[in-house]
Amino acid sequence: MQIRNDWTKEEISEIYNTPLLELIYKAATVHREYHATGEVQVCTLLSIKTGGCPEDCAYCPQAARYNTGVEVQALMQKEEVLAYAQKAKDAGSTRFCMGAAWREVRNNKDFDRVLEMVQGVNEMGMEVCCTMGMLSEEQAEKLYNAGLYAYNHNVDTSEDHYGDIITTRTYNDRLRTLGNVRKAGIGVCSGGIIGIGETHKDRIGMLYTLATLPSHPSSVPINALVRVKGTPLENNTKVDIWDMIRMIATARLIMPMAMVRLSAGRAEMNISEQALCFMAGANSIFSGDKLLTTPNPAFDEDKSMFQLLGLKPREPFKDKKVSVN
Numbered sequence: 001m002q003i004r005n006d007w008t009k010e011e012i013s014e015i016y017n018t019p020l021l022e023l024i025y026k027a028a029t030v031h032r033e034y035h036a037t038g039e040v041q042v043c044t045l046l047s048i049k050t051g052g053c054p055e056d057c058a059y060c061p062q063a064a065r066y067n068t069g070v071e072v073q074a075l076m077q078k079e080e081v082l083a084y085a086q087k088a089k090d091a092g093s094t095r096f097c098m099g100a101a102w103r104e105v106r107n108n109k110d111f112d113r114v115l116e117m118v119q120g121v122n123e124m125g126m127e128v129c130c131t132m133g134m135l136s137e138e139q140a141e142k143l144y145n146a147g148l149y150a151y152n153h154n155v156d157t158s159e160d161h162y163g164d165i166i167t168t169r170t171y172n173d174r175l176r177t178l179g180n181v182r183k184a185g186i187g188v189c190s191g192g193i194i195g196i197g198e199t200h201k202d203r204i205g206m207l208y209t210l211a212t213l214p215s216h217p218s219s220v221p222i223n224a225l226v227r228v229k230g231t232p233l234e235n236n237t238k239v240d241i242w243d244m245i246r247m248i249a250t251a252r253l254i255m256p257m258a259m260v261r262l263s264a265g266r267a268e269m270n271i272s273e274q275a276l277c278f279m280a281g282a283n284s285i286f287s288g289d290k291l292l293t294t295p296n297p298a299f300d301e302d303k304s305m306f307q308l309l310g311l312k313p314r315e316p317f318k319d320k321k322v323s324v325n
């Protein structure tokens, strides 16, 4: 399978609609061509500034306008964050991602503190990632100079469905930030969520956006909606595991080099279901008992799952020489 950025929606649709076992087999084959078998990247995500966000993302418990019981917390102190990163490193994480519930990064003291955190985590020998909303070219450069390895900014869904989920910014705003990240030389982490009222066509549209970016994201998180009480999507239907597997396998086939991350929703999956996701090409997880504000499997649970399935954590900085960004 070649690395291509000129996929058409029809081609992606054909892959997506392949009979499931055949799709998993094909994805597993391509996975082995591009990645070491049994290697899974273990990332930890910490919410460094929680809640009170002015945006209206319909799935998000941190949006100030929804009554979800999330307690607003100002930006954490650098020392607290570095202590948490050390704990994650000791537990086997190689990538540490810091999330701030901001619409966009502002040039102020908080940003200066984040730059110090980035530098601190980088010096600990972990890949450091942030997810903090929209970013200018200049801010991206500052983050790069502080040692940022990747920046997460999900496209969330297809361009067509985007307006049904978020009205406070546009799909183009999203793509602009991804461009700024790419220009600065930071790894792009971008994926989306299923279970947010999208159609199969929207899922294909989202994968099309990601696979036709000027270069593929180095990480592609595939999230299943966590239905949080108080958000507009609280009563949505639970995502079917087979839909997750189909998304993961399609992402693997059209973006062979990317780390495909089994992200939100993993807490609701049993080990057999997760094993099928790994088989279909997922090779990255978030570990640690929380995923920003929602539950996630803890380090120990994942350790025993790795033992059972014969998986091993991926070393940090492994893709530095072969980065597709």
Ligand code: SF4
Pocket (backbone or CB within 6 Å): 053, 054, 055, 056, 057, 060, 061, 062, 063, 100, 101, 102, 103, 133
């Ligand atoms: S997803 Fe991010 S931008 Fe959207 S409401 Fe939540 S914290 Fe704000």
